[in-house]
Amino acid sequence: MTRHSVVVAAQSNDPATRSWAIGVIAAAYWRPVYKYVRMKWNIAPEDAADFTQEFFTRLLEKEFLDSYDSARGRLRTFLRTCADRLFMNQTRDSKRLKRGVGSAHLCLDFMEAEQEVAAELLSGSPEDSFDKEWVRSIFVLGLARLQASCASGGKLIHFELFERYDLEEADPKPSYAQLATEFGLSTTDVTNYLAFARREFRRCVLDQLREMTSSEEEFRREAQVLLGMKVT
Amino acid sequence: MKNLSDRVVARLQAEMQLPDLSGTRYNLVRFVASGGMGSVWLAEDTVLKRRVALKVLDLAAPGGDLDVRLFREARILASLEHPGIAPVHDAGTLADGRAFCCMKYVEGQTLAEHIATLDLRDRLRVLERIAEPLDFAHARGFIHRDLKPDNVMIGAFGEVLVMDWGLAKVGLTSPAGEETEIATAVQPTHNGLGVTGQGSVLGTRGYMSPEQARGDVEIDRRTDIFSLGAILTFMLTGSAPADLPAAFGSVPRPLRAICEKAMALDPNARYRSAREMTADITHYLNGEPVSAYPEGLVERSGRVFARHRTAVVLVAVYLIMRVLFILFARR
Numbered sequence: 001m002t003r004h005s006v007v008v009a010a011q012s013n014d015p016a017t018r019s020w021a022i023g024v025i026a027a028a029y030w031r032p033v034y035k036y037v038r039m040k041w042n043i044a045p046e047d048a049a050d051f052t053q054e055f056f057t058r059l060l061e062k063e064f065l066d067s068y069d070s071a072r073g074r075l076r077t078f079l080r081t082c083a084d085r086l087f088m089n090q091t092r093d094s095k096r097l098k099r100g101v102g103s104a105h106l107c108l109d110f111m112e113a114e115q116e117v118a119a120e121l122l123s124g125s126p127e128d129s130f131d132k133e134w135v136r137s138i139f140v141l142g143l144a145r146l147q148a149s150c151a152s153g154g155k156l157i158h159f160e161l162f163e164r165y166d167l168e169e170a171d172p173k174p175s176y177a178q179l180a181t182e183f184g185l186s187t188t189d190v191t192n193y194l195a196f197a198r199r200e201f202r203r204c205v206l207d208q209l210r211e212m213t214s215s216e217e218e219f220r221r222e223a224q225v226l227l228g229m230k231v232t
Numbered sequence: 233m234k235n236l237s238d239r240v241v242a243r244l245q246a247e248m249q250l251p252d253l254s255g256t257r258y259n260l261v262r263f264v265a266s267g268g269m270g271s272v273w274l275a276e277d278t279v280l281k282r283r284v285a286l287k288v289l290d291l292a293a294p295g296g297d298l299d300v301r302l303f304r305e306a307r308i309l310a311s312l313e314h315p316g317i318a319p320v321h322d323a324g325t326l327a328d329g330r331a332f333c334c335m336k337y338v339e340g341q342t343l344a345e346h347i348a349t350l351d352l353r354d355r356l357r358v359l360e361r362i363a364e365p366l367d368f369a370h371a372r373g374f375i376h377r378d379l380k381p382d383n384v385m386i387g388a389f390g391e392v393l394v395m396d397w398g399l400a401k402v403g404l405t406s407p408a409g410e411e412t413e414i415a416t417a418v419q420p421t422h423n424g425l426g427v428t429g430q431g432s433v434l435g436t437r438g439y440m441s442p443e444q445a446r447g448d449v450e451i452d453r454r455t456d457i458f459s460l461g462a463i464l465t466f467m468l469t470g471s472a473p474a475d476l477p478a479a480f481g482s483v484p485r486p487l488r489a490i491c492e493k494a495m496a497l498d499p500n501a502r503y504r505s506a507r508e509m510t511a512d513i514t515h516y517l518n519g520e521p522v523s524a525y526p527e528g529l530v531e532r533s534g535r536v537f538a539r540h541r542t543a544v545v546l547v548a549v550y551l552i553m554r555v556l557f558i559l560f561a562r563r
Contacts, residue, residue, distance in 0.1 A: 112235060136241050143236075166247065167240055195254050199328050202248045206291070223291055228245035229266055 007075060007214045010065050019060060025079075026056045028141060028212060030108050032133035033083050038117045040126035041087055045117075049110040051090075055083055070214030074222060080130050135226055138212075142205030143167075149200060157183060161190060162197035251288040252328035258286060269298050269398070270330075274337060277321075284321060285337040292329025299331040305398045306333040308374060316365030318385075318393050338393055343384040347467050355467045356487075356513050361392040363460060363506040370453040370506060374400050377451075379459035380439040381466055401451075438462065438472045442497050453506075454499040460506060461494025464513075486516050489525035 009021035030052055038048045059065055064082045068075065124132070150159035161179060174182070176190045183190070209226055213219040236244070251273060253260055258275040261283065265272045270289040277284050289298055306323035313319065322334035340346075343362075347355050362384055369376065376383075377399040385393045441458035443451050462473040468487060471479040473495065480488050490512050496502045503509040512522040519539030521527060527535065537544050 116235075132238075132241075135245070136236055139236055139241055139244055166244065167236065169237060169239065192254075195252070198247055199252050199254075201244070202252075202328060205248070220291060226245075227248050227290065228242075229249060229271065229290055 006211045007068070007070065010059070011068070022056060022060045025059065025075075025212070026108075028137045028208075029079055029134065030056065031113050031137050032130045033079070034108075034110060034113050035117050035133050036080065036083060036126045036130040037087060038114075039129050040084075045110065045114045049108075051087065052108065052110070055086055058086065070218060074218050075212065075214065076131070076134055076222065080127070131225070138205060138208055138226060141208045142201060145204035145208060146197070146201050149204065150197070155193075155196070157185075158193045158197045158200075161193050162201065165194060166198070251286065251330060251332065252326050254327050256326065258284070258334070267396075267398075270302070275334075277334075283337045285318075285335045286332050287335065288326065288332040289330045292325075292331075294325065294329060294331075299325075301398060302331045302333055305400065308397050308400050309333075309335070312365075312369055312372065312374065312397075314365045314368045315391065316361065316368070316393055317397075318395060338385045338387055338395070340385050340387040340391075340393075343381040343386065343463070343467070346386040352468075353517060356517055358386070358392060359460075359464050359467060360510045360513055362394060362463065363510040364392075365394045366456055366460065367506040367510075369400075370456065373402055375402075375451070375453050376400050376456050376459070377444065378436060378439075379456055379463060380436045381463060384463070441499070443499060452499070454502050454504070457502045457504075457506060457509060458495050458499075460509060461491050461502075464494065465491045484516075485531075486512075486522045486525040486527070490516070490522060493524040 006021045006024050009017045010025055012018045012021070033055055034048055034052045037043060037051050038045065043051070064079075064086075068078050146162070147156075147159050150156050161183060164182075165173060165179060176187050176194075179185075179190045180187045185193070205226070206223060209222055210219050213222055249263075249271070250260060251271075253275070257277055257279045259278055261274040261276055263271065264274050264285065270287055273286045273288060275284055275286045276282070287302065289302060291298075293299055303323055306320045309317065309320035318336045318338055320333055320335050323332065325331050343358070347358065350358065366376065366379070374397075376394065376397060378396060379394070383394065383396045385395055387393060437445070439459045439462040441451070441455040444455045444458075464487075465471075465473045465479075468483045468491065469479040469481065480491075490509065493501070493512075494503055494509055503512075508523075512524055515522045519535060521532070521535070
């Protein structure tokens with residue numbers, strides 16, 4: 001597959017390929033979509049959850065993605081616009097947000113997302129929330145890649161150190177010396193292992209993003225936003 | 233995989249922006265600025281114990297066009313040893329795959345900050361010094377292509393430096409038709425294409441010549457002359473050249489004419505070199521006629537008077553005394 005595998009695969013005629021690709025897109029975008037509609041349209045949590053399921057089901061049915069042209073914009077912006085369009089169409093038609101019988105149902109943890117929404121409703125725009133959630137989702141997927149990569153390369157301790165030092169909320173952070181004692185390593189090893197894990201994490205996150213963009217140009221622009229180097 | 237808090241996401245973002253300097257001789261000091269394709273960081277060279285500027289691309293793309301462009305910029309800087317051009321010390325690829333180049337760290341002010349406190353004559357002298365490295369580069373076959381106030385720095389000791397040669401190109405079609413050996417040595421070899429893309433538009437609107445804005449491939453040093461004229465306009469009016477002509481206001485006509493000649497739409501109507509343009513500036517500063525401005529008799533008389541005020545007054549006094557003496561002698 002080419003570097004555009006996920007976006008291209010999501011437009012494939014082969015149901016299995018499309019299902020896999022939509023699964024990947026959903027993993028990165030379900031939280032942004034859920035929080036976005038909760039904040040922008042102020043709908044109840046259960047309706048937002050139903051809407052999110054409906055949204056990705058429509059994607060799977062090629063209803064939206066067929067019209068996506070990477071030359072005309074980023075996937076992120078396109079999906080947000082699709083969410084708006086779907087919501088407005090449903091409101092106009094006064095239809096309940098129901099999924100069709102036999103359609104795919106994604107396993108998504110709306111409970112956790114809802115707890116986060118409560119805090120965010122008071123601050124920021126829905127659009128900002130969508131972008132922020134997108135960054136978070138790509139990072140989470142990048143972390144999963146890093147963990148898998150470390151596990152397969154016999155470097156799980158690198159990942160555990162990274163998790164302990166960079167992902168935990170502890171304040172103050174443990175010192176490298178404390179980590180060395182905790183993990184039975186030298187301080188130099190802790191420094192080197194963490195440097196390795198951070199470098200690999202950057203690579204995993206960018207690989208994840210590369211898969212989810214359609215062109216090198218889109219990848220570069222999205223990477224700058226993802227890494228916080230440019231605003232959206 | 234558990235979700236990440238805002239705080240952790242922000243921390244990870246900050247960490248991912250940092251260039252991975254492991255295995256290099258540099259220690260990171262702080263972020264300086266970001267540009268279109270990368271960021272500039274202040275670092276310490278641990279071997280030579282000095283501060284340097286590291287220009288690091290945002291993304292790793294070995295062999296990609298941005299890498300090629302950065303390394304070309306480094307080679308161009310390496311071949312242009314001039315006090316008005318910040319020297320390059322090193323270039324390579326970091327452990328995270330990002331290309332970097334290490335340059336002299338220039339502490340100082342941007343052109344806009346610097347000229348705010350200067351009078352007209354001092355501003356013109358600064359322009360003369362911007363033109364020096366430019367003329368030097370042109371003589372070696374390079375054109376800058378992105379001259380603008382942001383790319384001119386004034387160092388702590390008043391040195392004027394032309395920065396950011398990232399869009400520099402070998403000017404194959406200079407007015408004289410020459411092509412130097414130095415320029416040939418850093419010719420792009422990447423797929424036989426110019427790394428800035430043939431026919432693509434790169435530069436900064438307002439300071440970019442019309443032919444460059446059109447994406448003409450056949451541009452030469454006169455595109456930089458246009459930009460130099462735009463910089464002079466900015467220095468005289470405080471406004472971007474896009475606001476012309478109203479912004480000229482009280483700017484002396486000869487200086488306005490110099491700006492207009494440098495920024496002529498037709499490259500053939502511009503100064504042929506930065507030196508020729510600064511010669512006009514020098515003439516103006518010395519109270520001499522400038523080639524860009526054909527002055528009338530009254531203006532010429534006024535300029536001659538202004539330039540030789542004492543002599544003119546003495547001659548006038550002498551003549552008046554002489555006339556009075558003749559008149560009294562007849563009585």
